[in-house]
Amino acid sequence: MKHDTIVNQPVIETERFVMRPLRRSDEGLIEMYAGDATVARMTSSIPHPLPPGSVDAYVTRAQSDERIEDVWALDASADGGSELMGIIGLKRVDFGKVEIGYWVAPAFWNTGLASEAVRSLIDANPLASDTLYAAVFQDNPASARVLTNCGFQYLGDAESFSVARNAAVPTWTYSLKLD
Template sequence: MFPDLTRDDVFRIETRRLWLRWPTAKDRDAILKLAGDRAVAEMLARVPHPLPAPVVDAFLLQARAENATGAGLTLALARRSAPASLIGVVAIHPGSDGTPELGYWLGQPYWGAGLMREAVRALCNAFFAYAGGTDLASSARIVNPASRRVLEACGFVHTGTGTKPFPARGADLPVDLFHLDRARWRACAAEAVLTEAA
C-alpha cells in the first residue's frame, strides 16, 4: 500500500508543530502511560485498560514490520521541540472491506490544541500524494465528538452510522463512519493552501 519512501525507519513527516516518525522501543513507556489512560483507551478498539506492557511490545513490533513491508503505515507523533517524546499515534491500515482505514490517538495532556488535526492532515497528504491512494475510511465512537471534529476538519465526509468490533471493550460498539476520496482531498488541500496564503 505504501511506497519504498516510507519503508525506512528514517522516514518522517514534518508539520509546523510535529514530527511524524516510525515508533521505536523507546516509545514504550509513553505509550503505556498515554494510551493506557482510561479516557484514551476507552475510545480505541484494540487498547485494553489497564494496558499491559506485552501488548505495547507486540504493537511496536507489528507496526515496524508493517511499515517495513509497506502493508500499512504507523507513525508516532512528537512535538518538533521534543522529537524523541511520543505524544500519540496515527496510522493507515488495510480495512476489512479493502478500503484503507485511518486510526489515531493522542495523549490527554495534548488534547484541544489542534495537534491531531495537523497530524491527520499530514498523513492523509502522504497517503494520497505519495502512496497513490484513492479512498480512505475512518470511524469514531459516537461518544467521541472530538474525533469526529478532527475528521471533518480534514475533509472526511460523514457517511452514516454503524457498529464495529471493539475487542478491547468486549463488544461491537456504535460508530460514526467517514470517507475521504482523492477528489475531495485535492479540493481540501487546495483550500488549505489558499487559506495559508491569505
C-alpha cells in the same frame, strides 16, 4: 536488549511536530498514554488494562516488513516538546483504500494536534491511496470533528467492538476521496 528497526516509511513534517515510524524507545510513553482508560475506551483495539507485553508486540508489528498498517509517532522533541504525543496510522484494507486511526495523549487534547496530524497525512498520502476511511465512536464527537474539519464525508452509522469496553459500540463512519 531490543534495538530499533529502520522501517521503510517516510517521516512527515508538520509545523509543530514530525510524524515518524515507531521506535523501541517509544514503548514507555505508549504504555503510559495507551494505558489510560480514557484513551483506550475511545479505540477499538487498545485493551484496558494493557496486558504485559502488548506494547512490545504492537511496536514489533509496526516495524515488521509484513505489516498491514503503517504507524507514526507524533514527535515534537526537535522543538523541545514531547517525544510522543500520540499515534496515527494507516491500515491497508484494499488496493488504494486505507483506514486512518489515531489517538492523542490526554495532555494534548484540544490543541489541534489530531487535526494537524490527519491533514498532514492526507497531504503526504504516503501509501498513494485513492480513498481514506475512518470510524469513530459516537460518544467521541471531538474525533468526528477532526475528520469533518479535514474534509471527510459522513457515510453512515455502524458499530465496532471495543476491546477496552468489551462491547460493541455505535460508530460514525467517514470517507475521503483523494485526487
